[in-house]
Amino acid sequence: MSKVLTLTPLTAEAFAPFGDVLDVSGPPDKMINAGLCGRYHDRACLDFSDGKAGISLFQGEARQFPIVLDLVERHPDGSQAFLPMGSDPFVVVVAPDEGGKPGVPQAFLTAPGQGVNYHKGTWHGVLTPLHAPGLFAVVDRIGDGPNLEEHHFDTPFTIENEIKHQR
Numbered sequence: 381m382s383k384v385l386t387l388t389p390l391t392a393e394a395f396a397p398f399g400d401v402l403d404v405s406g407p408p409d410k411m412i413n414a415g416l417c418g419r420y421h422d423r424a425c426l427d428f429s430d431g432k433a434g435i436s437l438f439q440g441e442a443r444q445f446p447i448v449l450d451l452v453e454r455h456p457d458g459s460q461a462f463l464p465m466g467s468d469p470f471v472v473v474v475a476p477d478e479g480g481k482p483g484v485p486q487a488f489l490t491a492p493g494q495g496v497n498y499h500k501g502t503w504h505g506v507l508t509p510l511h512a513p514g515l516f517a518v519v520d521r522i523g524d525g526p527n528l529e530e531h532h533f534d535t536p537f538t539i540e541n542e543i544k545h546q547r
């Protein structure tokens with residue numbers, strides 16, 4: 381038996397306790413390149429206990445709904461940003477920390493072009509594309525040690541393909 385998670389549109393406000401939403405909503409912070417480019421400046425908190433920041437490419441398998449969530453993870457030593465290299469929405473799952481274990485997860489659907497940056501230590505689902513090729517640039521910590529803590533839920537959650545708009 382699984383518990384159903386409601387999928388809601390990703391908003392910066394709802395995601396704020398967990399990380400940053402990267403998108404070009406609103407006016408740019410500055411115009412550059414002779415007025416031909418808007419710069420949305422310094423929009424994510426990159427935070428690494430040690431090591432260095434790196435950029436990797438992830439090619440994730442596209443998932444079909446209903447999506448079963450039985451695992452979340454976190455990176456105690458660094459933030460992790462997922463920047464889609466296409467315009468397909470993807471599923472983002474986060475959960476609050478409750479005494480070292482994840483609480484009830486929240487599932488979000490990104491708008492086309494939105495990326496996310498999980499703050500250091502935030503419980504999150506693994507990369508969950510919905511469309512091939514599932515190509516993402518990932519900015520996270522490059523350093524020693526696993527920088528990974530996983531939690532397997534005793535009872536999995538199910539994410540249905542039904543978007544509920546936030547009130």
Ligand SMILES: NC(=O)N[C@@H](O)C(=O)O
Nearest residue numbers: 453460504505506507528
């Ligand atoms: N393990 C890994 O690099 N990927 C995960 O951290 C993830 O969030 O997808």
Ligand code: NI
Nearest residue numbers: 453455460506
């Ligand atoms: Ni991760």
